Amino acid sequence: MTPNLPRSPGFLQSLICFSVIIITIAGGLFGLGISLHTLMFLCLLWIGLNAFSLGYGYIHIRELMTSALTRAMPAIYIFILIGMVIASFMHSGTIATLIYYGLSWLSPSLFLAVGLLLCALMSVATGTSWGTVGTLGVVFIGIGSAMNIPLPLVAGMIVCGATFGDKMSPISDTTNLAAMSAGTDIYRHIYSMLFTTTPTFILTFLIFLVIGLNYGEQNIDLTEVTSIQMALANNYSLTPLITLLPLILLAVLSIRKVPAEVTMSCSIILAVLIAIVYQQESAISVLNALWENTPESTGIPSLDALLGRGGISSMSWTLLLALMAIALGGILHGAGFLTALLAGIIKRVQRTATLIATTIMSGFLGNIAMGEAYISIILSCQLFKPKYEQQNLEAAILSRSVEEGATMTTGLIPWTTAGAFYTATLGVDVLDYAPYAFFNYLNAIIAVAMAAFGIGLLKPKTKPALAVFTSREL
Helix, strand or coil, X not given: CCCCCCCCCCHHHHHHHHHHHHHHHHHHHHHCCXXXXXXXXXXXXXXXXXXXXXXXXXXXXXXXXXXXXXXXXXXXXXXXXXXXXXXXXXXXXXXXXXXXXXXXXXXXXXXXXXXXXXXHHHHHHHCCHHHHHHHHHHHHHHHHHHCCCCHHHHHHHHHXXXXXXXXXXXXXXXXXXXXXXXXCCHHHHHHHHHHHHHHHHHHHXXXXXXXXXXXXXXXXXXXXXXXXXXXXXXXXXXXXXXXXXXXXXXXXXXXXXXXXXXXXXXXXXXXXXXHHHCCCCCHHHHHHHCCCCCCCCCCCHHXXXXXXXXXXXXXXXXXXXXXXXXXXXXXXXXXXXXXXXXXXXXXXXXXXXXXXXXXXXXXXXXXXXXXCHHHHHHHHHHHHHHHHXXXXXXXXXXXXXXXXXXXXXXXXXXXXXXXXXXHHXXXXXXXXXXXXXXXXXXXXXXXXXXXXXXXXXXXXXXXXXXXXXXXXXX
16 A cells, blocks of 8 residues: 655645744744744744644654755865864964955055955955955054044955955855755855855945045054054965965965865865975964864954964854755755745746845844844745756856855844944944945945846856755655
8 A cells, every 4th residue: 555645734824834943043043042943943843743734744744854955065074174274374374464464455545455355355265254354354444543434334344355255255153054055066066156245245345445645644643454464474484485385375276176175185284384384383273274274362352363363163154054054955845845935935036136035135134033144044945046047047146146145144143243343342233334335235236237238147068957855755
């Protein structure tokens, strides 16, 4: 006798499922202060019970989660390597060199434009917007105040530059998370984002360049800049031809499309050798830092915190959250909840520009509802992936659109973790600097406009079949 197959969920049940997930995460995180990982566990139980009510057994539900995690394994390897890349770059003096020489570029009339470039360079090298805001951001706020430049304008510039690297760096957690969730290669994801990000960043640079010329007669207090440079020079040997070699190697291998795991591993080995031989650090301390880095002792707390970033353990929070969210997405997708929920919405979306605009808005609303870009990225990819396949668009276009909705807007919402961190660190309210975060919201406008004209859209060589898992396949 053939066992009964699981039923497909209806629109109402799917809507209730998603509503409970959003309410649980938003209410638990902000209303009750419950750990995000605990809330994800509760959401897994909730969606598992709903799948059980449709006729899915425990084994089937577990296989739905396992299949989703299996597809994400290549990106999980990269997540582990990211922490080691950051730690090794700290000890080799790569990051210290970028800060030291970058601060020498400042001049009154170019303060905003050069500050944007320095923040972007720092965030690309470190893969973190928070670390950039917490170091260079604090410095630039002090300099801007001394020059009588409005602090909301300075904070907007800092957030723009910091977000650039958070979106574009191959060692950024959100960049890798978006690529992993959409099922695309990290380099293909970054290549896709270049189409919309490059013109947006150039436009943002020009805007800050023009605005900055109005403050060209102001005087800069270089005390804070000098103190940071002295602290770096006292703790590192800063010869760019040596200390920047790991970053150059990372860039060259990435351009040559060497697999990310190999590229990162080679950069880590080179950085470790430079730290031991050139910086004369203990081999044991450098190797231990690959697991868990520790703050430096330059005498400047914010700088010490940045230089102490990295290590495999530093990625555990994001990685564990990603694993739980991917498992959740596996049930939502495999049991048909996503299909049922979007059947009445996404099927009406026919134009590519409308689809991309809807994806970007979904990421923004996800940030508003859940206060975190991580879950918003994963759920948006799960929600829209079938529609992008149906439209014969590469997964890299999906991952790009999701980042332009989630990564780009998380710092523009006061109650997100990023918005709260930026406000506390820079001393400027989100709503005050948001109008000047040109890069963060112009990116979405340019992306939709380019899609409307058919520019920058990548098509797969062959149209893939929809990756929908049913009980028959299991």
